[in-house]
Amino acid sequence: MANEGKITMGGNGQLLVPDFPVIPFIEGDGIGPDIWKASVRVFDAAIEKTFGSRKKIVWKKVLAGEEAFHKTGEWMPAETMQIFKDYLVAIKGPLTTPVGGGIRSLNVLLRQELDLYVCQRPIKYFEGVPSPMWQPEKVDMVIFRENTEDIYSGIEYMTGTEENKKLLHFLTDELKTKKIRFPETSSIGIKVVSREGSERLIRAAIQYAIDNKLPSVTLVHKGNIMKFTEGAFKIWGYELAEREFPHHTYTWSQWETTKKERGEAVANEDMRIAAVGGKVIIKDAIADNFLQQALLAPQNYSIIATLNLNGDYISDALAAQVGGIGIAPGANINYKTGNAVFEATHGTAPKFANTNSMNPSSLILSGVMMFEYMGWRDVADRIKAAIGKTIRQKTVTVDFYNLMQDAQLLSTSAFGDAVIKNL
Numbered sequence: 001m002a003n004e005g006k007i008t009m010g011g012n013g014q015l016l017v018p019d020f021p022v023i024p025f026i027e028g029d030g031i032g033p034d035i036w037k038a039s040v041r042v043f044d045a046a047i048e049k050t051f052g053s054r055k056k057i058v059w060k061k062v063l064a065g066e067e068a069f070h071k072t073g074e075w076m077p078a079e080t081m082q083i084f085k086d087y088l089v090a091i092k093g094p095l096t097t098p099v100g101g102g103i104r105s106l107n108v109l110l111r112q113e114l115d116l117y118v119c120q121r122p123i124k125y126f127e128g129v130p131s132p133m134w135q136p137e138k139v140d141m142v143i144f145r146e147n148t149e150d151i152y153s154g155i156e157y158m159t160g161t162e163e164n165k166k167l168l169h170f171l172t173d174e175l176k177t178k179k180i181r182f183p184e185t186s187s188i189g190i191k192v193v194s195r196e197g198s199e200r201l202i203r204a205a206i207q208y209a210i211d212n213k214l215p216s217v218t219l220v221h222k223g224n225i226m227k228f229t230e231g232a233f234k235i236w237g238y239e240l241a242e243r244e245f246p247h248h249t250y251t252w253s254q255w256e257t258t259k260k261e262r263g264e265a266v267a268n269e270d271m272r273i274a275a276v277g278g279k280v281i282i283k284d285a286i287a288d289n290f291l292q293q294a295l296l297a298p299q300n301y302s303i304i305a306t307l308n309l310n311g312d313y314i315s316d317a318l319a320a321q322v323g324g325i326g327i328a329p330g331a332n333i334n335y336k337t338g339n340a341v342f343e344a345t346h347g348t349a350p351k352f353a354n355t356n357s358m359n360p361s362s363l364i365l366s367g368v369m370m371f372e373y374m375g376w377r378d379v380a381d382r383i384k385a386a387i388g389k390t391i392r393q394k395t396v397t398v399d400f401y402n403l404m405q406d407a408q409l410l411s412t413s414a415f416g417d418a419v420i421k422n423l
């Protein structure tokens with residue numbers, strides 16, 4: 001095909017996407033093959049509707065997980081990793097976490113090897129989705145979770161081991177800390193938060209807010225307690241905004257002062273209007289308070305930039321507000337190299353493998369994020385609208401069917417068909 005090839009990174013930091021890009025995919029384990037089959041049909045149909053025969057994705061199947069293990073003896077073959085590196089943009093279904101063998105998780109492995117430092121999760125409500133919220137339509141956020149450091153670095157030592165004793169000795173004898181309450185029985189983990197790691201995550205969050213004309217970036221942290229890790233994250237974030245984005249951002253206190261000077265009332269509700277003024281507000285919230293506010297006043301939050309552990313909790317808590325696991329998409333991105341892996345955020349749900357019953361929306365919406373990332377925004381918008389319409393028509397898979405009244409139950413593949421009809 002003419003203009004078929006790899007997506008590459010241009011000199012200006014923008015992706016170069018050929019008309020017929022080759023995109024590697026992993027079907028995934030458990031329910032992965034079912035939801036992938038439905039999703040890929042939606043992707044191809046939406047591209048055809050949008051571009052006719054001018055553009056098309058050339059899908060390249062690669063192995064990982066159980067299928068790879070059975071065929072090659074490896075859970076994540078080196079060839080797969082190399083292809084993901086070379087082709088920049090890839091998409092995957094869920095993968096089983098191997099038990100034993102020293103691999104913590106195949107997803108963690110991918111994130112580490114490709115240095116995918118942003119875990120991005122949009123949280124948006126689709127009308128008609130069963131939600132525990134009173135006004136779920138007020139939830140519209142994108143989480144930027146730092147993906148490579150924090151207490152998740154994997155530096156931890158079980159109590160009783162030699163390493164643990166050495167570290168304990170260093171802490172108590174050399175650093176003279178008396179803060180370890182039960183040294184004899186303490187396991188110890190180390191929390192690593194760097195200025196570079198924090199800045200590249202926060203920079204990506206602010207840039208995303210500017211590019212998408214969004215009103216605010218909230219730095220969510222526990223800096224009141226963990227002053228030099230989470231507290232530093234907050235300070236580095238404000239400093240970065242002032243240094244690198246002086247014409248595009250206001251800090252919260254600058255914003256309040258400006259409004260007072262103009263004689264206007266200062267109110268949280270004005271946050272969305274602020275974007276019209278063309279500047280993104282940078283503010284911060286302590287994580288526990290944020291989780292409360294996200295339920296009580298979600299309309300006051302737009303982009304969330306946070307550390308790894310907070311981000312893990314926040315992603316699932318917010319996803320539950322708008323319909324939970326079957327519909328929450330995700331992406332792992334390195335904005336410098338261009339490498340990005342788009343993925344369903346749920347697991348393999350092995351009980352339901354080959355039942356053709358689970359919801360493919362999480363994977364389909366991950367594809368939507370992929371199209372946005374590639375600059376194929378019309379394809380993304382078309383799919384999003386079609387999913388919205390399909391849910392409003394109450395034609396849904398079992399997870400939503402069980403919580404809705406007067407709905408029609410569809411299989412995974414039939415849900416895919418319904419979305420295609422609505423494209």
Ligand code: NAD
Pocket residue numbers: 035093094095096097107325326343344345346347348349350351358359360362399
């Ligand atoms: P899970 O997400 O696979 O399933 C939990 C429950 O959520 C399921 O029983 C099902 O009721 C529901 N569910 C999940 N996906 C759904 C969908 N698409 N539609 C409707 N309902 C859905 O979590 P688990 O059982 O803890 O994990 C199973 C395996 O998946 C483990 O090996 C785990 O390590 C792995 N895992 C992989 C990923 C990933 O690849 N990104 C993420 C999480 C877990």
